[in-house]
Amino acid sequence: MSPSTDLRAHFDATVEFNNGGGLTATGFRLDLPNRGADVAQLFVKHLGLALVKEVTLSNLAIVEEQHRGSRGVAGPRTRTGRFVELSHVIRDGLVTYPGLPAPVITPHLTREASKASYAPGTEFAMDIITMIGNTGTYLDSPFHRYEGGTDLAGLTLETLVDQPAEVFHVHDSTTRGIDAPIFWDRDLANKAVLIHTGWDAQFGTPEYGSNAPYLTEAGARYLVEQGVTMVGIDSVNIDNTAPDAAGARPAHTLLLAAGVHVVEHLTNLGELPPSGATFSAVPPRVEAFGTFPVRAYARL
Incomplete structure (x- = not known):
C-alpha cells in the first residue's frame, strides 16, 4: 500500500478525568485505521490514559498522511512477503559522501577480448571496481x-x-x-x-x-x-x-x-x-x- 493512502487525524483535545484534573492537547496527530474510526477512543488508547471521564475534540481534520506508529492502530494492509529495496545504486563516478573519492569501474577482460580464450559463442566480462568502503549504502x-x-x-x-x-x-x-x-x-x-x-x-x-x-x-x-x-x-x-x-x-x-x-x-x-x-x-x-x-x- 502506498504511504499516501494512510489516514491520520489532526485535532485539538481536552480530557477530563474521573478523579479530577485534565489534559489539553493542541495540534495533535494520530494514525487512523479508517475514516470511521473513533478518534477520541484512539487518542486515549495511544496515550495510555486511565480513568478518563470525557474527551472533547475540536478542529478535527482527517487527511491522507503516512502512518507514524500510533498505538492501538493495526499496521498497514500490505502484501505479506513483499521486498522493499533500501539501497542506492553504485555506478562509476558516483559521489556518495562529498569529498570522498567516487568509485572507478574499469574492464579487466572485455567480452570482445574473451572470445580468444573460449569456444565460439562463449564470452565473458570481468571488471575491476576501485572504491572506498564508504560508497553507496x-x-x-x-x-x-x-x-x-x-x-x-x-x-x-x-x-x-x-x-x-x-x-x-x-x-x-x-x-x-x-x-x-x-x-x-x-x-x-x-x-x-x-x-x-x-x-x-x-x-x-x-x-x-x-x-x-x-x-x-x-x-x-x-x-x-x-x-x-x-x-x-x-x-x-x-x-x-x-x-x-x-x-x-x-x-x-x-x-x-x-x-x-x-x-x-x-x-x-x-x-x-x-x-x-x-x-x-x-x-x-x-x-x-x-x-x-x-x-x-x-x-x-
Missing part, C-alpha cells in the same frame, strides 16, 4: 571507529539479517537533530531502528552534504541503552557533520562501542510501515576492514 562495523574492534569478517549473520524493524518517520521534523524522545514510545530491544528523514531525495547532489539530519548524542545513548541491533538513516551521516560539530562523532562513538551496526545512505524508507517489517543489510566478510556497501532491504 554501507554498513559501519566497530573496526571503522575503534582499533581492535570487530571487523566486517567478524560480524554475525544473526545481527545482520531479518532484524525486526522499527521505522521512525521524521521527514517533516522542524529540527535537524533526532533526539531521544522520538524513540520513547516503542519497545526497541533486539530490533533495527531505521530513521526516515527524507534526506535521500538530495542524494547525488551538492545539497546532500549540507545541513543534513542526524542522530543526537542523547538519541544514540538511548538506543544503546535499549539494546538495539542496528541503526540506519537515509542521510549523509548518522552524526552531525556541520562545522559546528567540530569533528565530534558521538553517535558513531556510542553505537559502535556497543556493537550496534550503523547503516548510512539508506533510501526508500518512506515505503516502510512504522512496525512489522524486517531489515537486512549484509556486507562481505573482509578482514581488517570496517565499512563496506550492503544490499539493504526490508521484507514486509
